[in-house]
Amino acid sequence: MTQAVPAGSFQVTLTGRRLSPVTDADLLQRLREQFGLSADQAVQLLVGPLIVRQSLEVKFAAKVASAFRACGMEALVEPMAGAGMEPAPVPAAAHTELPAAAAPSAVQAATPLAALAALASQAPPASRLDLDRERQIRRGGLMVAAVRGAYVVLVLAVAAAWALSLLRNVLALADVSLLSTLYSLLVPGLGGLALIGLLLWPLLAPRKAVPGRLALDPAQEAEFFRGLSGLCTALGVPEPGEVIIDGDSGVGIKPQPDGRVRLRLGLALLASLPSREVVGLVAQQLALQAGGRGLLRVLEVQRWLQQRAYDTDLWDEALARRQERADSGAGRTLGRVLVAGLGVGRLLMAGFYRLSLRLGAKALRIASHEADRRAALLVGSRLFPLMLRNQRAVEQAADEVRALASSPAANPGRQLPEDLFEAIASQFRAIDAANLSAIDAELENEHQEFSPGLPPWGERIARVRQQQAPPVYASSLPARLLLEQCELYCLKLSRDWYEREGIAAPAAAASAAQPGLTPAMRAAREMQRETLERYFNGQFRPWPLLQAVPPPDSDITGLGWQGTIDTLRRRSPEMTQDWVAAAEWERRRAPLLLAAGLAMKPSHFGVSGYDHLAQAHLWQLLEQVRRRDTDAHHRLAEDLKLHAFRIDCAIRALMDQERLQAEFLRSLLQRLHEMEGDAAMLGELQRSVLALQTIAADGEHPDAQKDLNEALRLFRGHATRLLNTGHSAAQTVLEGGTVSGYLLLRCPLAGPERMTDAARYLQDASGMVDAFQDLYQAALGELVSLCERAERACAIQPIRRIDPLSLGL
Incomplete structure (x- = not known):
């Protein structure tokens, strides 16, 4: 039985999605007119998801949500946390069949894998496939299977007609000359054999092995397979017989001869998205099995026809090689004739494939809607359009990263990423709101089909929204934590891709692999990064480093603790731009x-926009950037004073033991801030050396080798000074005991006493900058966790929260 939601226990949540195309200016104007808000108050409502009202009666909550929808913003009425698992009253058909009592165990589990395994306690949802729908799916499976049978029958019919034609010619050759006999038998005989061979080619040609795939070992990924079993239990479908990962950004299933399915999972999704979105995409695919054997037959036959219509095989490659090596014109002509014949055969197979799409469309539509419903019951209706949008955004980011990596000569100042998937994740996070809005608009189009044979996403999203299902699996930690050896898979598939593309793979960085990290430790690291994103309202950037001690003469002290946070919230758009601009100057250091x-x-x-500067002025600009003396750095320094004062207020409010711990972390951050100059120079010089090595090897510039030697010398000098300074900086955040101790654990061959040449020393110390950043973010993450605890204890409203009363609602 479902739990009733007490009166006055509903909240209104803005999802951040717009119901119709509208500019920010128009939307702000509507909000100000509708609710009588100031410009600053209206701007705060554009960042979603966002809870704007709580503890409301359901009728009043519906009125507030309706007012937001009238402005063009999607607003949901939901039960407050702890008030019950059911949403606002909806038709009985839209209620979740998953027991509410079991949901907290899945939601509150410590790691994504634990939350996934906890789904095993869920009762599977009741099927909405009645006898009529099941009959339509079976009928669709039979009709699609008949399409493949029709092609086989066509081949047999052509073979039979050829044999009968030869037999008739033989019987008709009673009193004719030998030449006539040969002509009557050889011409139709060889022509018929050629036609039959072309028709049999797609049926008999061996398929190429798909490169860039790894089959997961259940022994090595036992926790993941246990979680996958729990997911299948909650969906009410069989477990997949095999799981493979590849470098794509998709999820899919493929029927196997034993009646089970093979799950394919794109590593780009695991590296870029949170667990709940990846689990939702996987659930959506696995739930297609609810359509039964008929649906699997549709998928299997359509995939079979698609491969033979559009994919090349081993015989195609052999034919292409023979045609390239052909010495005579006759050989090349024969090859062209065979290729033309194969093209006609593939056109015929493509026609059969399109016919199968039409015949199986009804079955796929029914099964897709059922799969969407079951997936939404696990991850929530609100997440459904978001995970689809982000999947397409990851696909776009992957295309951009691979395009850049495929042309290293066009980007001499850019280092090829050793881990392509980490680069894809970074590119995905950098996608702007305009591109995301464009993807949303495409998905919302109820007439645009993205997958052959499947209903449009706009139609599917609309049906899922009607469910208003709350989430059961809600882990927001990174999906890469689902796999024990995700980092190793990323590196291996990255190297495989470089090898297939004929690109020299970048040298392995010492910081790329961190052996000895358990899943729980990796989860803790990722939770710290998530804490930084939350605490800094999504503004955090690795460079420049935050100075955690506020200046004593600052006028910020008059704002007070809550006033400082309110100021941070109000200035969030400008602060984000300032931090991004300062971080962009860090990227420009090596090119300058x-x-x-x-x-x-x-x-x-x-780097564009500075070609007009003389060489001396470029040096002056570079020195300004190194000193943090640009306008962007000055603005950011003023912005970060607010964060420093916020941290100071929280530390003074902590209890004795926690205050001592926070003071130690702040002093460590101050020491790291003092060492930032050398660490940033290491990053600048390391990126410069990569470009100089390419330029010197190509002989493009006479001074390249001299500058390369100088850069290597400077790199060693700054690394030595960084290590010497870090020996006196104690730290207990990570291993090593001191800052230098941790850096040397990550780069054990980078000690200043190493008597190696400068080029070898650069290779030994190549991971030092990443290690320095890891230590900085770990220390800052622990500090702001303590600060958040102090803010909750003192009833300080966090930076993301908006006071409903201040909005005049």
Whole structure:
């Protein structure tokens, strides 16, 4: 039985999605007119998801939500946390069949894998496939299977007609000459054999092995397979017989001869998305099995026809090689004839494939809606459009990263990523709101089909929204934590891709693999990063480093603790721009150094807008960036004073033991801030050396080798100074005991006493910058966790929360 929601226990949540195309200016104007808000108050409502009202009666909550919808914003009426698992009253058909009592165990589990395994306690949802729908799916499966049978029958019919034609010619050759006999038998005989061979080619040709795939070992990924079993139990479908991962950004199932399915999971999704979105995409695919054997037959036959219509096989490749090596014109002509014949055969197979899409469309539509419903019961109706949008965004990011990596010569100042999937995740996080809105608009189109044979996403999203199902699995930790050896898989598939593309893979960085990290430790690291994103309202950037001690003469002290947080919330858009602009200057340091040192244009190294500057002025600009003396750095420094004062207020409110711990972390961050100059120089020089090595090897510039030697010398000097300074900086956040102790654990061959040449030392110390950043983020993550605890204890409203009374609602 479901639990009733007490009166006055509903909340209104803005999802951040817009119901119709509208500009920010128009939307802000509507909000101000509808609710009588100031400009600053209206801007705060554009960041979603966001809870704007709580503890409301359901009728009043519906009125508030309706007012937001009238402005063009999607607003949901939901039960408050702890008030019950059912949403606002909806038709009985939309209620979840999953027991509410079991949901907290899945939601509150410590790690994504634990939450996934906890789904095993869920009772599977009741099927909505009645006898009529099941009959339609079976009928669709039979009709699609008949399409493949029709092609086989066509081949047999052609073979029979050829045999009968030869037999008739033989019987008709009673008193004719030998030449006539040969002509009557050989011409139709060889022609018929060629036609039959072309028709049999798609049936008999061996398929190529798909590169870039790894089959997961249940012994090595036991926790993942246990969680997958729990997911299948909650969906009410069989477990997959095999799980493979590849470098794509999709999820799919493929029927196997034993009646089970093979699950394919794109590693780009695991590296980029949170667990709940990846689990939702996987659930959506696995739940297709609810359509039974008839649906699996549709999928299997359509995939079979698609491969033979559009994919190349081993015989195609052998034919292409023979045609390239053909010495005579006759050989090349024969090859062209065979290719043309195969093209006609593939057109015929493509026609059969399109026919199968039409015949199986009804079965796929029914099964897709049932699969969407079951997936939404697990991850929630609100997450459904978001996970689809983000999947397409990851696909776009993957295309961009691979395009850049495929042309390393066009980007001499850019280091090829050793882990392509981490680069894809970074590119995905950098996608702007305009691109995401464009993807949303495509998905909302109820007439645009993205997958052959499947109903449009707009139609499917609309049906899922009607469910208003709350989430059962809600882990927001990164999906890469679902796999024990995700980092190793990423590196292996990255190297495989570089090898297939014929690109020299970048050297392995010392920081790329961190052996000895258990899933729980990796989860803790990821939770700290999530804490930073939450605490800094999504503004956090690795560079420049935060100075955690506020200046004593600052006028911010008059704002007070809550006033400082309110100011941070109000200034969030400007602060985000300032931090991004300052971080962009950090990226430009290496290109500016290359341009100034080689007397070349900065645009040659990927930095536009400064080609008009003389060499001396480029050096001056670079020195300004190194000193943090640009306008962006000055604005950011003023912004970060607010965060420093916020941290100071929280530390003073902590109890004695926690205050001592926070003071130690703040002093450590201050020491790291003092060492930032050397660490940032290491990053600048390391990126510059990669470009200089390419330029020197190609002989493009006479001074490249000299500048390369100088850069290597400077790199060693800054690394030595960083390690010498870090020996006196104690830290207990990570291993090593001191800052230098941890850096040397990550780069054990980078000790200053190493008597190696400068080039080898750069290779040994290549992971030092990443290690420095890891230590900084770990210390900052622990500190802000304590600060958040203090804010909750003192009833300080967090930065993301908006006071409903201040909105005039």
